[in-house]
Amino acid sequence: MKTLFSAIILSSLFLSVVACKEPTIDEGILPLVSAATVDADGGAWRTIVLKSATDINVPQPAATTSDTYQRELTGIKNGLLSINPEQNTAVTYWADGGVRRWNQIARQLVAKYNLLPNYLTPTSGTLSSTDPANPMASPTFAARVYALLSVAQYDALVVAWRAKYQYNRPSLETQGVISRVPVLNVPSYPSEDAAIAEASYQLLAYVFPNETAWLKTKAAEHKQSRLWAGACVPSDVKAGEDLAATVAATVIDRAKNDRFSAAHDPNNTWQTGLAKSTYDVRWTSLENPVLAPMLPLGGRVRTWYDSTAVLQAKPSLPPATTSAEFQKALGEVRDMANTRTREQWRIASYWDDGIATYGLSGHWNFLAEGLIRDARQNELRSARTYALLNRAMQDGATASWSAIYTYFVPRPSQMDASIKTATTIPNYPTYVSDHATIASAASTVLAYIFPDQATQLNAQGIEAGISRLYSGVNYRFDIEAGANWGNRIGQLAVDGAKTDGAK
Amino acid sequence: MRSTAYTAVILFLISIFSSSIRAQGLIDGFMRGQRKASLALIGSQATYDMYYINTTETRNPNLGTVTTQAVTLVGSYGLGYDLDLIVAAPYVRTEASAGYTPKQEGFQDLSAALRWEAYDYKIGKTRLSWLFAVGYSMPLQNYVNDALVAIGRGSQNLDGRTMLHYKAGSFFITGQYGYIRRGQVSLDHVVNTYDPSQLNPNSGTKVNVPDVTELIIRTGIKTKPFYLDAWFQQQTPHSEGTNIGPGVPFPTNAVGFARIGATAYLRLVGKLGLTAGYSATLSGRNIGKFTRIDGGLVVGL
Numbered sequence: 001m002k003t004l005f006s007a008i009i010l011s012s013l014f015l016s017v018v019a020c021k022e023p024t025i026d027e028g029i030l031p032l033v034s035a036a037t038v039d040a041d042g043g044a045w046r047t048i049v050l051k052s053a054t055d056i057n058v059p060q061p062a063a064t065t066s067d068t069y070q071r072e073l074t075g076i077k078n079g080l081l082s083i084n085p086e087q088n089t090a091v092t093y094w095a096d097g098g099v100r101r102w103n104q105i106a107r108q109l110v111a112k113y114n115l116l117p118n119y120l121t122p123t124s125g126t127l128s129s130t131d132p133a134n135p136m137a138s139p140t141f142a143a144r145v146y147a148l149l150s151v152a153q154y155d156a157l158v159v160a161w162r163a164k165y166q167y168n169r170p171s172l173e174t175q176g177v178i179s180r181v182p183v184l185n186v187p188s189y190p191s192e193d194a195a196i197a198e199a200s201y202q203l204l205a206y207v208f209p210n211e212t213a214w215l216k217t218k219a220a221e222h223k224q225s226r227l228w229a230g231a232c233v234p235s236d237v238k239a240g241e242d243l244a245a246t247v248a249a250t251v252i253d254r255a256k257n258d259r260f261s262a263a264h265d266p267n268n269t270w271q272t273g274l275a276k277s278t279y280d281v282r283w284t285s286l287e288n289p290v291l292a293p294m295l296p297l298g299g300r301v302r303t304w305y306d307s308t309a310v311l312q313a314k315p316s317l318p319p320a321t322t323s324a325e326f327q328k329a330l331g332e333v334r335d336m337a338n339t340r341t342r343e344q345w346r347i348a349s350y351w352d353d354g355i356a357t358y359g360l361s362g363h364w365n366f367l368a369e370g371l372i373r374d375a376r377q378n379e380l381r382s383a384r385t386y387a388l389l390n391r392a393m394q395d396g397a398t399a400s401w402s403a404i405y406t407y408f409v410p411r412p413s414q415m416d417a418s419i420k421t422a423t424t425i426p427n428y429p430t431y432v433s434d435h436a437t438i439a440s441a442a443s444t445v446l447a448y449i450f451p452d453q454a455t456q457l458n459a460q461g462i463e464a465g466i467s468r469l470y471s472g473v474n475y476r477f478d479i480e481a482g483a484n485w486g487n488r489i490g491q492l493a494v495d496g497a498k499t500d501g502a503k
Numbered sequence: 504m505r506s507t508a509y510t511a512v513i514l515f516l517i518s519i520f521s522s523s524i525r526a527q528g529l530i531d532g533f534m535r536g537q538r539k540a541s542l543a544l545i546g547s548q549a550t551y552d553m554y555y556i557n558t559t560e561t562r563n564p565n566l567g568t569v570t571t572q573a574v575t576l577v578g579s580y581g582l583g584y585d586l587d588l589i590v591a592a593p594y595v596r597t598e599a600s601a602g603y604t605p606k607q608e609g610f611q612d613l614s615a616a617l618r619w620e621a622y623d624y625k626i627g628k629t630r631l632s633w634l635f636a637v638g639y640s641m642p643l644q645n646y647v648n649d650a651l652v653a654i655g656r657g658s659q660n661l662d663g664r665t666m667l668h669y670k671a672g673s674f675f676i677t678g679q680y681g682y683i684r685r686g687q688v689s690l691d692h693v694v695n696t697y698d699p700s701q702l703n704p705n706s707g708t709k710v711n712v713p714d715v716t717e718l719i720i721r722t723g724i725k726t727k728p729f730y731l732d733a734w735f736q737q738q739t740p741h742s743e744g745t746n747i748g749p750g751v752p753f754p755t756n757a758v759g760f761a762r763i764g765a766t767a768y769l770r771l772v773g774k775l776g777l778t779a780g781y782s783a784t785l786s787g788r789n790i791g792k793f794t795r796i797d798g799g800l801v802v803g804l
């Protein structure tokens with residue numbers, strides 16, 4: 001009897017273990033927050049691609065006393081009572097912040113497309129960097145996506161803010177509508193969410209043409225969700241959509257002429273550059289089979305900040321491989337590879353953000369997201385933060401790329417094949433470290449916007465750079481040169497931010 | 504009875520080894536006997552130059568041949584005539600012959616299992632027994648788990664299984680079926696890859712390791728000084744998992760395989776015996792196509 005009893009207990013334990021199902025990846029749900037400020041002067045903030053917010057004329061809305069408006073308002077009020085669970089999910093999802101949500105979507109798409117042809121899996125060999133429908137992502141590509149997206153969002157929102165306070169159509173809350181989620185108390189016309197949705201959709205569809213249909217669905221859901229939420233009426237959405245379409249077209253126009261489309265070097269001119277390099281040992285690919293380097297002309301992409309100022313700071317050639325200084329640097333990488341601690345491995349892995357991820361610039365967008373949320377920045381301010389951060393990071397990527405393909409300095413493992421790395425060796429030359437450049441540009445900008453977190457952000461910027469030494473893929477001089485350069489670029493962004501009208 | 508104790512140990516240890524070279528299931532059908540103990544020290548080497556991406560065989564010139572060596576200490580003790588405790592701890596080193604992936608080395612997972620013989624029927628001169636076992640394993644140190652060349656997956660595992668063991672003279676056959684529940688692991692970085700079902704990329708560093716079911720059939724002969732068996736083992740991912748790919752965290756991969764192998768044991772003198780084994784992979788999923796040899800010493804106490 002006793003054994004029978006135990007058999008039942010054991011069997012039920014066994015079954016209870018079998019019965020559990022688990023998701024592959026968990027995600028947390030954060031509470032919704034209301035923004036800290038309304039920034040009524042936002043319409044006067046300096047735009048980036050537009051000359052000013054006045055470039056775009058937002059038509060005068062119908063008066064709130066008009067029949068048209070009252071019908072719209074009644075529709076929203078009635079709709080509030082009848083939304084279904086799916087609509088409610090959409091309402092909550094987008095209420096977290098349109099700018100942040102579209103930034104997340106952009107990170108997902110960058111990760112999706114951040115693939116090298118023939119990398120690890122022979123079956124993925126169909127991806128080609130020359131196919132515009134399958135844009136091979138890279139650090140420069142990723143940084144550009146985030147920059148274009150946040151610039152379009154920011155310019156569209158400045159235009160929207162200007163029209164909001166120009167026409168002052170009262171928010172729905174002041175008209176007795178109890179919204180389902182916290183809504184920023186600003187004039188409702190034009191809808192900032194519709195502006196964000198349309199600008200983001202247009203930009204991302206330009207960069208990822210194969211995702212157009214999916215993005216369009218997301219944008220439609222975003223706009224609709226604000227009607228379901230009771231945040232605005234359809235004419236607010238329409239106006240936001242229209243102004244953003246014009247802004248997006250302007251930003252896409254800039255993107256078409258920023259020389260990125262030739263960055264993958266269709267004519268293989270990089271070999272000429274390699275021959276011209278004055279460094280005593282030249283880079284070769286460590287991939288087997290050998291791959292062409294990543295985006296050789298990525299350093300010629302148009303910068304957001306003054307290109308002379310950006311490129312003037314280009315560091316000079318590092319010490320020759322025969323010098324004692326170089327040998328010391330190589331020895332440091334070798335020692336690191338041989339004695340790497342678990343913590344150093346963790347740091348290398350934490351900041352790697354390599355192939356098939358949203359990239360290091362995506363990682364900084366992820367970090368910024370937390371800061372923006374904690375600071376309870378409204379949509380306009382969020383877009384400004386991202387636009388400052390991402391322009392600096394793209395310029396950082398462009399800058400480091402220009403040095404990488406000027407000097408063609410070999411990776412440590414090329415100089416000493418015994419150096420094993422904690423993360424994959426990027427398939428491009430080593431000097432300067434794009435990681436250090438991007439990270440220090442990012443931390444400089446974020447430390448300015450979030451002064452309370454400056455100490456931590458600067459430490460993170462330094463750690464992201466030194467992680468490449470821990471990994472064994474960069475020399476210390478790559479990282480130091482990159483970090484100095486990144487700081488200079490970050491400072492250009494900060495100087496601009498000080499005078500853009502935002503307080 | 505004593506020789507069975509040794510063989511049980513052998514089979515057990517080959518099994519627990521390394522989650523990437525887990526060979527033969529948790530335990531066999533032979534009970535230790537009350538207050539009988541044994542200790543075994545086994546060395547093994549497993550190699551592969553092909554691995555499976557999902558179920559497609561792949562050769563990677565940036566990896567070459569991966570060799571995993573391990574030394575495992577296994578102890579077992581009969582807590583009662585129908586209840587055994589088995590404990591194992593391996594030290595593992597794994598290394599790739601090409602490319603720039605570093606070798607990994609260290610203590611892997613500590614495993615412990617309780618095996619209970621619930622029923623024992625006599626059918627003429629033969630015997631049929633029905634057993635249950637629960638096992639638990641946890642990493643002995645925070646080793647690197649998110650790499651193709653790694654000593655383990657770093658998860659804590661709970662293992663429940665049942666088995667039928669039939670013995671006729673020196674012949675035996677055992678069938679067992681189990682479920683291994685694998686706990687979450689922390690990556691060194693935030694999840695930063697594309698996952699279509701994961702709309703919000705702010706998922707932190709924790710990921711789930713897919714659970715597996717396991718089927719093992721083993722048959723052979725066992726006499727006092729000698730033991731020989733042949734076995735088939737199949738692990739099948741139960742929960743949803745990913746496939747090996749650039750950027751994909753290795754611990755979330757759905758890992759499965761089908762292997763065959765053989766084990767031999769020979770008693771030398773007194774309480775000292777020798778063991779040897781061989782196994783090969785028939786098919787796999789997100790794992791190396793291992794072939795494996797092992798050998799060791801078994802001491803009854």
